[in-house]
Amino acid sequence: xxxxxxxxxxxxxxxxxxxxxxxxxxxxxxxxxxxxxxxxxxxxxxxxxxxxxxxxxxxxxxxxxxxxxxxxxxxxxxxxxxxxxxxxxxxxxxxxxxxxxxxxxxxxxxxxxxxxxxxxxxxxxxxxxxxxxxxxxxxxxxxxxxxxxxxxxxxxx
Amino acid sequence: xxxxxxxxxxxxxxxxxxxxxxxxxxxxxxxxxxxxxxxxxxxxxxxxxxxxxxxxxxxxxxxxxxxxxxxxxxxxxxxxxxxxxxxxxxxxxxxxxxxxxxxxxxxxxxxxxxxxxxxxxxxxxxxxxxxxxxxxxxxxxxxxxxxxxxxxxxxxxxxxxxxxxxxxxxxxxxxxxxxxxxxxxxxxxxxxxxxxxxxxxxxxxxxxxxxxxxxxxxxxxxxxxxxxxxxxxxxxxxxxxxxxxxxxxxxxxxxxxxxxxxxxxxxxxxxxxxxxxxxxxxxxxxxxxxxxxxxxxxxxxxxxxxxxxxxxxxxxxxxxxxxxxxxxxxxxxxxxxxxxxxxxxxxxxxxxxxxxxxxxxxxxxxxxxxxxxxxxxxxxxx
Amino acid sequence: xxxxxxxxxxxxxxxxxxxxxxxxxxxxxxxxxxxxxxxxxxxxxxxxxxxxxxxxxxxxxxxxxxxxxxxxxxxxxxxxxxxxxxxxxxxxxxxxxxxxxxxxxxxxxxxxxxxxxxxxxxxxxxxxxxxxxxxxxxxxxxxxxxxxxxxxxxxxxxxxxxxxxxxxxxxxxxxxxxxxxxxxx
Numbered sequence: 001x002x003x004x005x006x007x008x009x010x011x012x013x014x015x016x017x018x019x020x021x022x023x024x025x026x027x028x029x030x031x032x033x034x035x036x037x038x039x040x041x042x043x044x045x046x047x048x049x050x051x052x053x054x055x056x057x058x059x060x061x062x063x064x065x066x067x068x069x070x071x072x073x074x075x076x077x078x079x080x081x082x083x084x085x086x087x088x089x090x091x092x093x094x095x096x097x098x099x100x101x102x103x104x105x106x107x108x109x110x111x112x113x114x115x116x117x118x119x120x121x122x123x124x125x126x127x128x129x130x131x132x133x134x135x136x137x138x139x140x141x142x143x144x145x146x147x148x149x150x151x152x153x154x155x156x157x
Numbered sequence: 158x159x160x161x162x163x164x165x166x167x168x169x170x171x172x173x174x175x176x177x178x179x180x181x182x183x184x185x186x187x188x189x190x191x192x193x194x195x196x197x198x199x200x201x202x203x204x205x206x207x208x209x210x211x212x213x214x215x216x217x218x219x220x221x222x223x224x225x226x227x228x229x230x231x232x233x234x235x236x237x238x239x240x241x242x243x244x245x246x247x248x249x250x251x252x253x254x255x256x257x258x259x260x261x262x263x264x265x266x267x268x269x270x271x272x273x274x275x276x277x278x279x280x281x282x283x284x285x286x287x288x289x290x291x292x293x294x295x296x297x298x299x300x301x302x303x304x305x306x307x308x309x310x311x312x313x314x315x316x317x318x319x320x321x322x323x324x325x326x327x328x329x330x331x332x333x334x335x336x337x338x339x340x341x342x343x344x345x346x347x348x349x350x351x352x353x354x355x356x357x358x359x360x361x362x363x364x365x366x367x368x369x370x371x372x373x374x375x376x377x378x379x380x381x382x383x384x385x386x387x388x389x390x391x392x393x394x395x396x397x398x399x400x401x402x403x404x405x406x407x408x409x410x411x412x413x414x415x416x417x418x419x420x421x422x423x424x425x426x427x428x429x430x431x432x433x434x435x436x437x438x439x440x441x442x443x444x445x446x447x448x449x450x451x452x453x454x455x456x457x458x459x460x461x462x463x464x465x466x467x468x469x470x471x472x473x474x475x476x477x478x479x480x481x482x483x484x485x486x487x488x489x490x491x492x493x494x495x496x497x498x499x500x501x502x503x504x505x506x507x508x509x510x511x512x513x514x515x516x517x518x519x520x521x522x523x524x525x526x527x528x529x530x531x532x533x534x535x536x537x538x539x
Numbered sequence: 540x541x542x543x544x545x546x547x548x549x550x551x552x553x554x555x556x557x558x559x560x561x562x563x564x565x566x567x568x569x570x571x572x573x574x575x576x577x578x579x580x581x582x583x584x585x586x587x588x589x590x591x592x593x594x595x596x597x598x599x600x601x602x603x604x605x606x607x608x609x610x611x612x613x614x615x616x617x618x619x620x621x622x623x624x625x626x627x628x629x630x631x632x633x634x635x636x637x638x639x640x641x642x643x644x645x646x647x648x649x650x651x652x653x654x655x656x657x658x659x660x661x662x663x664x665x666x667x668x669x670x671x672x673x674x675x676x677x678x679x680x681x682x683x684x685x686x687x688x689x690x691x692x693x694x695x696x697x698x699x700x701x702x703x704x705x706x707x708x709x710x711x712x713x714x715x716x717x718x719x720x721x722x723x724x
Contacts, residue, residue: 005406009414032541036407036610041245042213045402046345047253049363050322050424051454051474053336055252055345056360058367059460061214061418063247067407067610068541081407085416087215093541099408129308130261130399131316137262137277141269247593 002116004103008082008095010119016091022115023094026101026108031071035079038066038096040089061085064092070100078104181227193220205419205461206230210501211237212349212368214418214460231370231505238502246349250404251412255422255458256322258398265323266392267426273320278397280464323394324424327452334451355493362477362496366470367459370501377499378469381476381489388475390425390455390468397421397462422458423467427475429453453478546576546588547611555589562705562714567667567676569658569711580608582709583626583654587612590624590650598622600633603654622649629655629706632686637694637702645699656682658708664724667715678713680706688721 002010011019043063048055066089067081080100084092098112182188197204197220208219211234218240219233226232262278265271277283327333345360353361366374381388399419403412431450455478457470473495480490488494498504545551554573562570576584581603588611591597596615603626609616619625619635627633640648661681665688668675683706694717695701701717715721 004409005411005413007413009401009416012416034541034543034547034611035607036613037543037547038541039245039247041247042241043247043402043404044249044347044349045214045253045418046250047255047400047458049456049458050255050324050422051456052334054359056363056367057249057345057347057349058364058420058458059209059212059214060241060246060349061402061416062218062244063415065247065407079408083404083407083413083415085214085402085418087218127259127318128313130259131313132308133261133278134263134276134316135313137279139275139277245592 002113002120004099006120007099007102007116008084010116010123011095011098012084012086012091013119013122014115016088016094019094019098019115020090022111023097023101026106026111027070027097029073032097033069033071034067035069035081036065036067038064038068038089038093040064040087040092043085062087064089066092066096068093068096068100070097070104070106072106076104076106078106080104177227191224193217193224196220196223202462203228203230205463206371206466207233207237209460209463209466210234210368210370211241213237213241215240231501234370235502235505248404250402253400253402255396255400255420257319258396258400258420258422259318259417260320260396260398262397263320263394264392264396265394268323268326268393271323271394272326273317320396322424324454327393327426331449332452333454353496356481357492357496359474359478359481362492363456363458363470363474365496366457366473366499369466369470369499370504371463371466371469373499373501373504374469374473375465377489377495378472378476381472381487385487386476386489387479388425388427388455388472390427390472390475392468392471393424393426393454395421395423395464395467397464419461420458421461421463421467423456423464423471425455425457425468425471425475427453427455427472544577544580545574546580546584552589555585558712559586559589559705559714562712563671563703563716565671565676566669566715566719567665567672567678567713569678569713571711575709581605581654583652583707584608584612586652586705586707586712587624587626595623596621597624597626599626600635601626601628601631603628625649625651627651627653629653629680629683629687632684632690634686634690639694639697639700639702641700645701648700648702650703650705651687652705652707653683653687655680655706655708658706658711658713666722666724667719668722669719671716672719682708685723688723691715691717691721 041063042060044060045058046055047058062085063083064086065081065083068079070078070080078100080096080098080103082092082095082099084095086092098115100106101109102112102116182190197216200223203223204216204219207223207230208214208216210230211219211222215237219237222233222236226236260276262276262280263273264275264277269275324333328335343358346358346364348361348364353365380386382390397419399417401414402416402418404415405411406413429450429452453475455471455473455475457467457472457474459466459470473489476487476489477492477495480486481492485491485494551574558570558572562568572585574585575582583603587597591612591614593613593615596617597612598617598619598621600619604612619637621638623638625637637649637651638647640646657680659679661679663680663683663685665678665680666675667678687704691702691704698717703717704715706713706715
């Protein structure tokens with residue numbers, strides 16, 4: 001089972017409409033109650049600068065959060081919560097629902113699980129692309145000594 | 158009479174909005190509106206700049222801001238800043254460490270061989286500044302082929318996930334002021350909550366410059382580079398990449414990745430200082446390291462991919478440290494001069510306000526001048 | 540999709556905020572609020588949900604709120620001497636020293652919300668005068684320990700420093716800002 005701490009980052013790679021459709025369908029006859037008001041606003045990013053390890057605020061980012069309690073018709077009760085870097089509170093609610101469904105294995109959890117798998121593959125592709133950028137432009141200083149310089153770092157079109 | 162002038166402007170003002178949009182849309186009959194994805198991808202660095210100066214990491218809105226302002230970076234940053242002011246602050250993140258960045262570019266001018274290697278990434282540093290005329294007539298097919306072509310050669314090496322900071326190796330050699338292991342626990346200064354009342358702590362300077370207007374930061378940093386100052390920097394490390402933002406899960410408390418922000422980060426090593434030199438950090442640590450001079454450091458970081466801004470900010474950070482400790486001898490070392498003049502929204506706002514009617518003010522200026530002229534030359538009264 | 544109690548919704552909170560402004564502007568007047576929290580929730584949530592957010596703080600020394608309430612309020616839980624807002628049962632007096640503000644910032648002081656049994660009825664009769672009151676305003680209360688008024692006197696002795704009070708029963712609110720003179724009849 002994929003770690004719960006990765007569910008949000010995997011699911012948010014999928015199209016929002018798909019996520020919303022899946023969660024709406026699965027929860028159509030459930031009762032949903034907020035444990036904390038779903039809301040949309042800003043988070044402030046605090047980072048440690050590397051010269052003196054002092055803290056400062058780099059800037060704000062859009063943030064939505066939701067925390068729900070889910071009750072199914074046959075009495076199963078589960079809690080789910082999610083925070084996401086997005087301004088759509090509906091996305092946070094959908095992700096919180098996914099969190100509840102998967103953590104409590106509510107009916108339909110397999111669908112959410114497979115969506116997460118797909119999301120992880122998309123994330124892997126992005127990470128791979130970034131490593132390709134690094135690999136292709138990595139400087140090999142030993143080639144500088146080579147008289148017949150065979151085009152080391154930059155690739156021309 | 159003054160009121161009539163202002164009232165009569167109402168309709169003209171309405172029309173300005175319409176004519177602004179007319180200029181945006183009056184291309185040929187088969188013209189298409191700009192897609193915000195096009196702005197985010199093909200105008201990537203402009204997009205980065207607006208996110209950075211707007212002060213809020215919201216890629217989608219930054220694209221809209223650029224589109225609606227027709228490319229005016231100051232207006233676009235202003236729109237983003239205005240949006241930000243309507244949003245509630247939900248939380249502050251736990252402390253993030255930029256060594257966790259997912260790097261897309263990493264270089265050092267101080268060292269040739271750094272742990273993990275130098276990776277140039279997508280830089281314009283080596284471009285010939287020749288016009289690529291073929292871009293005038295780029296077909297969609299040719300355009301798509303470029304990305305597909307590049308992705309085909311997917312030679313993936315053993316690239317690690319994260320890279321250590323170059324500064325750490327200098328620190329290990331004792332060439333840098335040691336880190337204060339027990340710093341005074343004071344939260345960083347929040348410039349979105351408190352006005353700058355000088356003297357301000359370094360965290361206020363860093364936050365102000367992080368969303369500062371690129372040209373202003375560059376100009377003042379350049380003045381220091383050219384001799385109105387004494388930084389003489391070497392870039393220890395410049396990195397560009399994506400920092401995962403982690404928040405504790407509301408139920409389990411474990412750190413979850415909720416998204417990423419692209420950032421550019423630069424550390425510069427500047428002239429070394431003798432102990433007993435009055436830089437605050439050296440002052441603190443000269444007690445720990447009685448006889449050793451050490452390098453001084455500057456740090457710059459901002460949202461988006463913006464190297465000129467990060468380097469300028471690092472130079473100014475060092476200059477301001479010196480100015481705050483010893484008193485400024487140049488404008489770039491003076492916190493009041495630098496920090497009050499680098500914010501793009503503040504500066505463009507004030508500049509722009511001069512276009513507003515100042516009829517009454519000016520009327521009294523004219524009256525005063527006429528009176529003065531009359532007093533000095535009573536025969537030549539106008 | 541989500542069932543949200545009206546007391547947490549923006550339009551209800553705006554109506555309650557308006558009511559609070561009127562209560563402060565016309566001290567001693569009992570004003571009926573729009574909606575109660577359902578499921579027998581703490582009546583003070585009508586006022587708390589309107590006033591509180593993550594930028595301010597609340598102390599609940601009488602433990603009137605449940606954990607779930609705190610989660611919904613999304614505010615900071617602090618001690619009584621640090622709190623911007625303090626929630627107490629009116630019939631039960633507890634001695635403490637709330638924030639009184641400073642000369643430069645008298646508004647950085649505590650607002651005490653007292654849950655009483657009944658406003659407009661009761662043995663405790665208060666004669667109010669001062670800003671917002673034409674001549675006199677009579678306010679009767681059931682379930683307010685008179686020591687709260689003595690504490691209020693003490694706190695407000697160095698006006699403009701001081702505290703403000705909001706009284707709430709199960710359908711109404713009334714306010715006693717620090718500018719009001721209170722005489723117990």
